[in-house]
Amino acid sequence: MSSKNAVDVIIDGKIFTLSGFESDAYLQKIASYLNTKITEYKKDDVYRRQNRDFQHALLEINIADDYFKAKKQADMLENDVEEKDKQIYDLRHELIALQVKLDTLTKENADYNKRVVEYQKRLIKIETMMENSVSAPVSVETTVEDAVEEKPKKTRVRKTTVKKETVETPLEIMAKEASVDEEEKPKKRTRRTTKKTDTPVEE
Template sequence: MAVKNTTQVLIGGKIITLSGYESEEYLQKVANYMNSKLTELSQIPGYSRQAQETRHTLLSLNIADDYFKAKRQAEMFEEDLEAKDREMYDLKHDLINGQVELERAKKEAEENARQVQTLRDKIAELEKELEELLN
């Protein structure tokens, strides 16, 4: 069973105690993300004049926007990975078919070479018989 971690973080100038099953480093990373979003929003003209509730709503909307953009990007990566997996499957299938065809062609070439040699031997034998008949 995972161990629950508790750590203090600084968000928006206030010390907050966070706890969860994630590592302390992860919890600090989340706090740093929140601080960067707060800094980003505070640079927007008029943001600091908004009511606290409005600022919280804007912060939540920005975080939700980041979440949905990241989720869409992850979905696109998944789709790309699936397409590459299908392409790799098709390429492997083509490779196997090519190997089977190559083996078939090699066997056919060997059989043709045997037939050519048999025919050459027959020609040599017939030429020898013809020479004997002519002598």
């Protein structure tokens, strides 16, 4: 724990001893501020005509007014700082999220490039195989004599007859059945009979 400082300062022409945990420079700054305010009010005729107690009270009121104005400004600045800190915090988190996304996209891009290289290698291999197959000579083993001996085969054409189906009407079907029945009936035998006639015999 730091020790107290004791500093002799001059306020309104009088020597005062100020003590505190603050530095000597800070305590001298307080004395300088009070001297500035006293000098400022001594220039006012209304202030000079007042008694000593009223002058001290008026000086204290103005010092308090300066304090609250400074405190209000300090609070506003503190709020601004907190808002800025919050924005910085959000931006840091957003930056981290973007960094993670960038790393993911970079990895995906590397994978895609790797696949593209593999596909290019396959394509070159296929093109090389196609070029080799096109440029390879075709071997012909058949001679001219073999070609002459080979006779063209005759192609036989078979004629096929298409049966035309006829659709019978009901009347035709009935007439057909009737003719079949007539043929199946037994034919009646016709007997030839001779009539005997009694002729008188002449004696």
